[in-house]
Amino acid sequence: xSLKRISWLMMLMMCAAITVVAQDSCPLIVSTILExxxxxxxxxxxxxxxxxxxxxxxxxxxxxxxxSLQNVGDTSDIFEIASLVTAPFDINANTWGIALLSLQANLxxxxxxxxxxxxxxxxxxxxxxxxxxxxxxETLSATSTGNINIRSGAGxxxxxxxxxxxxxxxxxxxxxxxxxxxxxxxxxxIGWVFAPLLNVDxxxxxxxxxxxxxxxxxxxxxxxxxxxxxxxxxxxxxxDGVLIQSPTDTTVNFLINGIEVQIGxxxxxxxxxxxxxxxxxxxxxxxxxxxVSQVIEPGYTVYVAIAGEPGxxxxxxxxxxxxxxxxxxxxxxxIPVLVRSNNAWRDTGILVDAGDTFxxxxxxxxxxxxxxxxxxxxNGQPDIDCSSLVFNPAGGDPVTTSxxxxxxxxxxxxxxxxxxxxxxxxxxxxxxxxxHGGDFTATxxxxxxFRANDVDLNNIGAFFVSAIVS
Numbered sequence: 300x301s302l303k304r305i306s307w308l309m310m311l312m313m314c315a316a317i318t319v320v321a322q323d324s325c326p327l328i329v330s331t332i333l334e335x336x337x338x339x340x341x342x343x344x345x346x347x348x349x350x351x352x353x354x355x356x357x358x359x360x361x362x363x364x365x366x367s368l369q370n371v372g373d374t375s376d377i378f379e380i381a382s383l384v385t386a387p388f389d390i391n392a393n394t395w396g397i398a399l400l401s402l403q404a405n406l407x408x409x410x411x412x413x414x415x416x417x418x419x420x421x422x423x424x425x426x427x428x429x430x431x432x433x434x435x436x437e438t439l440s441a442t443s444t445g446n447i448n449i450r451s452g453a454g455x456x457x458x459x460x461x462x463x464x465x466x467x468x469x470x471x472x473x474x475x476x477x478x479x480x481x482x483x484x485x486x487x488x489i490g491w492v493f494a495p496l497l498n499v500d501x502x503x504x505x506x507x508x509x510x511x512x513x514x515x516x517x518x519x520x521x522x523x524x525x526x527x528x529x530x531x532x533x534x535x536x537x538x539d540g541v542l543i544q545s546p547t548d549t550t551v552n553f554l555i556n557g558i559e560v561q562i563g564x565x566x567x568x569x570x571x572x573x574x575x576x577x578x579x580x581x582x583x584x585x586x587x588x589x590x591v592s593q594v595i596e597p598g599y600t601v602y603v604a605i606a607g608e609p610g611x612x613x614x615x616x617x618x619x620x621x622x623x624x625x626x627x628x629x630x631x632x633x634i635p636v637l638v639r640s641n642n643a644w645r646d647t648g649i650l651v652d653a654g655d656t657f658x659x660x661x662x663x664x665x666x667x668x669x670x671x672x673x674x675x676x677x678n679g680q681p682d683i684d685c686s687s688l689v690f691n692p693a694g695g696d697p698v699t700t701s702x703x704x705x706x707x708x709x710x711x712x713x714x715x716x717x718x719x720x721x722x723x724x725x726x727x728x729x730x731x732x733x734x735h736g737g738d739f740t741a742t743x744x745x746x747x748x749f750r751a752n753d754v755d756l757n758n759i760g761a762f763f764v765s766a767i768v769s
Contacts, residue, residue, distance in 0.1 A: 324390075325535045328390065329533070329535040329536060329622075330535075332397070333624050333626050336352055336627060337626060339351060339371060339372040340372075340627075345401055347374055348368065348376075348380065348383075348400045350370065350372060350373040351397035354385070355384070355386070357380055357398075360381040360431070362381070365379070365380065377402070377519060380427060381427050382427065383424070383425045384425075385398055386421075386422070387539060388421060388533065397419070397420045399416065399418055399419075399627060400419065401414040402415045402518065402520070403518075404517050405551055406551060413549065415544070415551050416542075416543070416629055417519075418541065418628065419541050420624060421526070421527060421537070422526060423524070423525070424523075424524070424526075425524060427518065427522050428522055429517060429519060429521045429522070430504055431518075436506060438470050438506075439471040439501040439506060441469050441498060442468055443463040443467045443469065443492075446463065447497075449463060450490055450491045450492070452491055454480065454491075455493075457491065461488040461490055463492065469485055469497070471484075471497075471503075471506060473506050474494070474506040475491075475557070476508050476557065478494065479493065479557070480492065481494045481503060481506065482509055515553070521555075523555075524541065524555050524556055524569075526540050526569040527539040528572070537623045538569065544564075545562045549563065550563040556605055557606065558586055558588045559586065559588070561585040561587070562582075564581045564584055565582065565630075566580060566584050574602045575603045578595075578599070579600075579635075580620070580633075580635060581597055582597070586601055588603050588609055589607055589608045593609035593611075594612075597635040597763045598615065598761070600613050614637050617636050633660065633767045635763040635764065636749065638751060638764060639751075639761050640760050642750065642753060642754055642758070645749045646747075647766070649746060650744075651726065651745065651768060653741055653742060653744045655741045655769065656741075656769045657741070657766050658736070659724075660764065660765045661692040661722055661734070661763065663691070663692065663761050663762040663763045664690065664760050664762075665720070665760040666758060666760050667720050667757075667758050668688045669759045671683065672685050683698075684699060692733060692734050692764075694717070694720040694721025694734070695720060695721075712754060713750065713753075714730045714731075716730075717730075717752050718732065721734055722734060722750075722762045722764065723749070723750060723752045724748065726742065726744075733764065736764070
């Protein structure tokens with residue numbers, strides 16, 4: 300064998316060994332970083348940011364670095380922050396940018412102890428589109444780069460009301476929240492023009508927001524988002540993005556890349572390949588774009604193209620989100636698992652030991668007889684109320700159209716001691732009624748498994764359950 304080939308093989312073996320060592324060290328590195336961030340940023344006040352882990356690049360509205368945010372553990376108010384960039388995970392460079400933000404958004408001043416938490420991490424960029432009032436200007440001057448349509452609103456779907464000629468001077472009097480359309484004023488008309496088609500004397504973002512989006516004025520309540528698309532190679536490192544958690548029993552509103560996002564929960568948001576990717580972990584989220592709103596329940600993801608209608612909710616893969624840095628959120632939350640209505644045990648892979656305590660949060664609906672109306676006569680149950688076969692995790696018995704309860708033969712159900720059509724759990728050989736969740740103690744060791752307490756195959760829908768193990 301030639302010396303060159305021997306050297307090449309040795310290099311491959313060394314690279315493989317380094318990769319194995321890196322993979323083996325990933326869990327310790329990630330857990331150590333997250334614990335340090337939790338310690339460094341444990342006392343954030345309203346509208347403050349904390350430098351959680353290196354590297355961060357934070358600029359003000361003059362594109363200058365924020366002097367008070369140079370080292371891990373530094374904190375600052377967010378009123379002058381124009382952009383925030385966190386670094387991707389790099390095991391060799393020892394970098395994984397993480398920042399924590401505590402925001403007021405549209406929460407009232409009467410609840411100063413309640414804030415919205417942002418966890419920004421990995422290859423992620425936030426640029427504020429909510430400008431401090433003292434920075435705003437009434438008008439800007441601009442020149443057209445060609446023959447440009449003036450429209451009645453901020454979008455190509457609005458009617459044309461005029462045209463700017465090539466190299467025509469124009470006054471800008473406002474912008475939309477995302478800053479891609481500007482309101483123009485000529486001698487003949489007031490309307491809207493697509494901003495990239497203008498040469499602007501000044502910063503467009505310093506114009507006041509008019510029309511839709513003018514309510515998003517709190518710091519970082521309106522922002523643009525970009526995230527990376529690659530993975531680090533370590534399974535314990537989550538995909539880049541932003542975790543957002545609102546206070547319990549409140550709803551907050553944000554404008555992200557021009558898309559309205561109403562959050563009453565915990566959500567993970569990314570921007571990949573021209574689409575906002577919104578994943579609900581707890582509570583509910585509503586996204587609105589192109590005049591269409593879509594509710595996102597826990598366990599589902601919705602994709603929204605810029606200026607396009609939201610897509611349908613898509614069930615997400617638990618493993619894709621199991622490494623999210625939930626430790627950094629103020630309220631405990633788990634990654635939801637969808638328990639389909641296919642009458643099979645769903646193994647979550649979540650290990651517990653006998654004596655471990657854990658908390659389960661549940662929700663969702665299952666229709667336990669799809670096509671009931673069309674099939675009930677042939678099935679010998681003409682009086683059944685088909686709507687009574689839609690159950691939440693607590694389950695129950697269906698009823699007739701007159702309200703009489705139709706009992707169930709529990710010997711046919713996988714967990715006879717639990718209510719029919721309910722959410723049940725298995726750990727090893729032990730089966731437990733879950734229902735609406737709560738606190739549980741493992742009686743033996745094993746993985747958490749869940750299913751609907753039913754045996755039929757004509758069901759649709761899903762329950763969801765998230766576990767927080769102490």
